[in-house]
Amino acid sequence: MKGRRIMMPAKRSATLEDFELDETLTPNQILLKTHYSLISPGTEGAGYTGLESGTRFPHGSGYTAIGEVLKVGENVTKCAVGDLAFCYSPHASIAKTEAVLLAFKPPLDIDEKLVPFVRMATVAMTSLRVSSAEFGDTVAVIGLGLVGNSASQLFNLAGMKVISIERVPRRLEIARQCGIQHLINPDEEDALERVLALTNGEKTAVTVEAIGNPRLVEVAYQLTGTKGEVILLGSPRGEYVTDATAILNYSHSIGLGAITLRSAHEWVYPTMHTGESKHSLERNSRLVYSLMCEGKFKVEELLTHVIDPEAAQSAYDGLTDRKDEYLGVIMDWT
Structure with a gap:
């Protein structure tokens, strides 16, 4: 054929x-x-x-x-x-x-x-699934590509206060159209200062790196509060040479937050739903499609x-x- x-x-x-x-x-x-x-x-x-x-x-x-x-x-x-x-x-x-x-x-x-x-949203949903974020927690998402926008929407739908960070003005506007209220352009304001202001100085419970830029992992740690979580949603790409000890101490030292680093690689869940695992990419796909049909997950934008x-x-x-x-x-x- x-x-x-x-x-x-x-x-x-x-x-x-x-x-x-x-x-x-x-x-x-x-x-x-x-x-x-x-x-x-x-x-x-x-x-x-x-x-x-x-x-x-x-x-x-x-x-x-x-x-x-x-x-x-x-x-x-x-x-x-x-x-x-x-x-x-x-x-x-x-x-x-x-x-x-x-x-x-x-x-x-x-x-x-x-x-x-649907696929981009199920990739993003993994960050919600693996996090310990609860209703009312503050979650920052770095990057508003398709995956970052989708993650922002899903955390928002789950009842979290979402702060999304992006340098591209049009993507910030699209996120606003998708219902994301708190938006930061780090070229126009200091992201950490704005996060502190929005969280009464507590920083976030969870910060999601949704780009895959390894340089932004340290930024994610800096935005995250004590015993919070940094979630790697974007697959890290490209070489990044730095002092790894300084970054590791964000996870080790209570003085720097004792922050947990988690993977949100979509393949942590099985593709098809067999009942052996509560979550699967197939089940996540059904859920996202339903949210789209109900108009809750914005996709036309x-x-x-x-x-x-x-x-x-x-x-x-x-x-x-x-x-x-x-x-x-x-x-x-x-």
């Missing part, structure tokens, strides 16, 4: 190429005709620029899409031919995958092109561009170099 897919042949290069896909399925696979896929600015951006450790070219890209089920393996019961399926699949017009997170009988309750944003896959190069350049214009970019394969 002939298809088209996005490939990255070299650093800062994204091309649309033809390929052949063997339609033979394993028992748990489906064949998906992709309708829409979403660019992940963080993970894919790091692969595009070569910032991701171990990046080798050429490589494919993308990991969240929705489309029509064309064929199912003999063990597949979640969906049937003709259903719409939300999958962890790449930027490609056709794909084979076992990772069917949600399946729907059309029509959907929301615009179909918004469904791939995150969509800035819908592009033809042939325009992939300009989209990746925009997400890398023009962050005040680009945030949520959907590829339209229909």
Whole structure:
């Protein structure tokens, strides 16, 4: 079967190429005709620029899409031919995958092109799941990309006082439209002073680093109160040379807060829900989709561009170099 897919042949290069896909399925696979896929600015951006450790070219890209089920393996019961399926699949017009997170009988309750944003929200939800934050606690989120915005919304919906920190003015405005009340641009004011003012000098109970910039981990510690938590939501990327002892003392010394450092890597939870674990990416996906349908999780505000896959190069350049214009970019394969 002939298809088209996005490939990255070299650093800062994204091309649309033809390929052949063997339609033979394993028992748990489906064949998906992709309708829409979403660019992940963080993970894919790091692969595009070569910032991701171990990046080798050429490589494919993308990991969240929705489309029509064309064929199912003999063990597949979640969906049937003709259903719409939300999958962890790449930027490609056709794909084979076992990772069917949600399946729907059309029509959907929301615009179909918004469904791939579920993945960004489930990535972000891990920071809420692993934290000990409770109703009324103050949580700071550093970074308002798709994951940081999603984390801010989810902590807000869970009853926390959210302070979001971002340098890009447009992303701050989008967060405001998504219901985030307390916003800080560190280029315009001192973030620590503002956090102290908003918390009566106590600092935050939890600070989430949602960018993956290792230089910001120390900033996160500085914003966090005694016996609070710093949560690594963004995957740390790039080299950072510093005095590790000074940073470790934020966790060790009670005088510096005795702050706990936690991982919020999404894969700490199983992909599919089997009942062996309370949480799974599948269950989180169902919850996020429900919040979107109820209008509680704002997603239309995150969509800035819908592009033809042939325009992939300009989209990746925009997400890398023009962050005040680009945030949520959907590829339209229909």
